[in-house]
Amino acid sequence: MSTNDQSSELQNGDANPQPDSELHLPEDTAIHSTNNDEGDSSKLNQPIQSGDNDIAPEGVDPKPQGGAEEESDKERTIESKDNAELPKEEGSRTFTMRELLNELKNGDEASEVSEVVATPAAAPRHSQESTKQHTEKNSAAMDLINSITGSDEEGRSRQRILTFAAKRYASAIERNPDDYDALYNWALVLQESADNVNSDASSPSKDALLEEACRKYDEATRLNPTLHDAYYNWAIAISDRAKMRGRTKEAEELWKQATNNYEKAVQLNWNSPQALNNWGLALQELSAIVPAREKQTIVKSAISKFRAAIQLQFDFHRAIYNLGTVLYGLAEDTSRTGGQDVSPNELYSQSAIYIAAAHALKPNYSVYTSALKLVRSMLPLPYLKVGYLTAPPPGNPIAPHGDWKRTQFVLNHEGLQQIQNGERATVKVEIPDIVSVSPCADLTLPPGPSICIDTIHGQIFLIADSWEYLDTWLDAIRLVYTIFARGKTDVLAGIITG
Numbered sequence: 001m002s003t004n005d006q007s008s009e010l011q012n013g014d015a016n017p018q019p020d021s022e023l024h025l026p027e028d029t030a031i032h033s034t035n036n037d038e039g040d041s042s043k044l045n046q047p048i049q050s051g052d053n054d055i056a057p058e059g060v061d062p063k064p065q066g067g068a069e070e071e072s073d074k075e076r077t078i079e080s081k082d083n084a085e086l087p088k089e090e091g092s093r094t095f096t097m098r099e100l101l102n103e104l105k106n107g108d109e110a111s112e113v114s115e116v117v118a119t120p121a122a123a124p125r126h127s128q129e130s131t132k133q134h135t136e137k138n139s140a141a142m143d144l145i146n147s148i149t150g151s152d153e154e155g156r157s158r159q160r161i162l163t164f165a166a167k168r169y170a171s172a173i174e175r176n177p178d179d180y181d182a183l184y185n186w187a188l189v190l191q192e193s194a195d196n197v198n199s200d201a202s203s204p205s206k207d208a209l210l211e212e213a214c215r216k217y218d219e220a221t222r223l224n225p226t227l228h229d230a231y232y233n234w235a236i237a238i239s240d241r242a243k244m245r246g247r248t249k250e251a252e253e254l255w256k257q258a259t260n261n262y263e264k265a266v267q268l269n270w271n272s273p274q275a276l277n278n279w280g281l282a283l284q285e286l287s288a289i290v291p292a293r294e295k296q297t298i299v300k301s302a303i304s305k306f307r308a309a310i311q312l313q314f315d316f317h318r319a320i321y322n323l324g325t326v327l328y329g330l331a332e333d334t335s336r337t338g339g340q341d342v343s344p345n346e347l348y349s350q351s352a353i354y355i356a357a358a359h360a361l362k363p364n365y366s367v368y369t370s371a372l373k374l375v376r377s378m379l380p381l382p383y384l385k386v387g388y389l390t391a392p393p394p395g396n397p398i399a400p401h402g403d404w405k406r407t408q409f410v411l412n413h414e415g416l417q418q419i420q421n422g423e424r425a426t427v428k429v430e431i432p433d434i435v436s437v438s439p440c441a442d443l444t445l446p447p448g449p450s451i452c453i454d455t456i457h458g459q460i461f462l463i464a465d466s467w468e469y470l471d472t473w474l475d476a477i478r479l480v481y482t483i484f485a486r487g488k489t490d491v492l493a494g495i496i497t498g
C-alpha cells in the first residue's frame with residue numbers, strides 16, 4: 001500500500017500507524033490550519049480504509065461499558081471470510097490471508113509439501129494445450145514472486161512463507177485449472193507479496209504483482225460468480241494500482257473498476273460495513289479526477305456509502321471519520337462554487353460532528369485527535385448539533401397538524417432538548433432513556449420526513465425540514481447514544497464543553 005510522503009498528513013492506523021495501508025484523500029478536501037497545537041499536522045487528508053479487524057458487533061449495548069476492551073486497529077490489505085463452496089471435484093479451501101499465514105507458519109510444512117505433489121484421483125481432464133498455457137502463466141507469476149526478497153528479516157521470512165504458498169496453489173491449478181479456491185488464494189498471495197516489495201525496488205514490480213493478482217481474481221469469479229470476498233479484495237488490488245498512477249486517465253478507469261467490484265461485493269454480501277466504507281473511499285478518489293460536472297454526483301454517492309456503513313455498525317469509527325472528511329471536502333467545494341442546497345457552514349458543522357464522534361469513540365487515535373483540533377471550532381459549541389424540528393404542542397402528541405410548531409432543538413452529550421423563545425421547552429430526551437431512533441411513516445403525523453425516538457417513557461415524534469436533514473439528525477442522535485453505550489460520554493463532553 002502507499003507510503004506517507006508528507007509529514008503534515010494525518011496518519012492511518014493506531015497510535016503507531018501502519019503506513020502501508022492507507023488511501024489518500026484527494027487534495028481538494030484538505031483542511032488547512034495556520035495554528036496547530038501539534039506542529040505540522042495541518043491537513044485532514046487521510047481517510048481510513050477498512051481492515052479485517054473492523055467486525056460489526058451484534059448490536060449496541062444500551063448500558064455503558066467503561067471497561068470494554070478496544071478493538072485492534074492494525075490495517076491489512078487482505079480481508080475475507082470463508083466462502084461457501086460450490087460443488088467441485090477437488091480444490092483448496094478458501095483462506096483468509098491471516099489463516100493462510102498462520103497455517104503455513106504453525107502447520108506441518110512436510111505434510112503441506114506432500115499435498116502439493118500428490119496426484120488427485122478425480123482431477124478433470126484438460127487438453128495439453130490448456131495445461132501448457134496454465135504452466136506458462138504459473139511460471140510468469142512465480143518469477144514475480146521469486147523476485148521479492150523483503151526489506152528486513154521479518155519481511156524475508158514472510159516472503160518465504162508466501163513463496164511456499166504460491167507454489168502450492170500453482171501446483172493445484174496445474175492439476176485442476178477450474179479450482180477457483182486455489183485461484184482466489186493465489187491472488188491473495190500475490191496481493192500480499194506486493195505489499196512485501198522492498199521499498200527501494202521499482203514500482204513496476206509491485207504493479208505487476210497486483211496486476212497478476214487481479215487476473216487471478218478475474219478467473220476465480222468467472223468460475224464462481226458468488227465469491228464476494230474475491231470481488232472485495234480484487235477492488236482493493238485495483239485501488240492500489242490506481243494510487244500509483246496519480247490523477248491520470250488511466251487512474252480514473254481503474255477507480256471506476258474498483259467501484260464496480262465493491263458494488264458487486266456489496267450486492268453479494270450486503271451486510272459488510274467494510275466493503276461499503278472502501279466503496280465510499282474509491283468514489284471519493286474518483287471524484288477528484290472526473291470532470292467537474294460529474295464530481296457532485298460521485299461525492300453524494302460516496303456520502304451515501306459511508307452513511308450506509310455507519311447504519312450497519314454505529315460504532316464503525318473509520319466510516320464515521322471518512323464521512324466527516326468527504327463532507328468537509330464538499331463544504332470546501334460549495335464555498336468556492338456554490339450550487340448546493342445546503343450552505344457551506346452547515347456542511348462544515350456536519351463534518352465536525354462526525355470527526356468529533358470518531359474521536360470520542362477512539363480518543364487515543366492520533367489521526368482523529370489532530371483532525372478534531374482543526375474542526376472543533378465549526379461545532380455549535382457548547383452543543384454538538386443545533387437546528388430546527390417541528391414538534392407537537394406540550395402534552396398533546398396527536399394534536400392537529402396545524403398546532404405543530406417548528407422550533408429550535410439542541411443536542412449535546414446529555415440529550416436532545418427543545419428551545420422555544422430562548423427557554424428550554426417541554427420536549428426533552430435523555431440519552432440513557434433512548435431505546436431506538438428511526439425514521440417513520442405515519443399518516444397521523446404532519447407531512448414531511450418523520451423521526452421516531454422510542455424511549456423508556458414512550459415515543460416522541462418530530463418532523464425534519466427535508467430527508468437530507470433527517471439523516472443528519474438521525475446520525476447525530478445515534479452517534480451520541482452509541483458513544484454513551486460505549487462508555488465514552490465523558491470524552492464527548494470534553495469536546496463540546498471544553
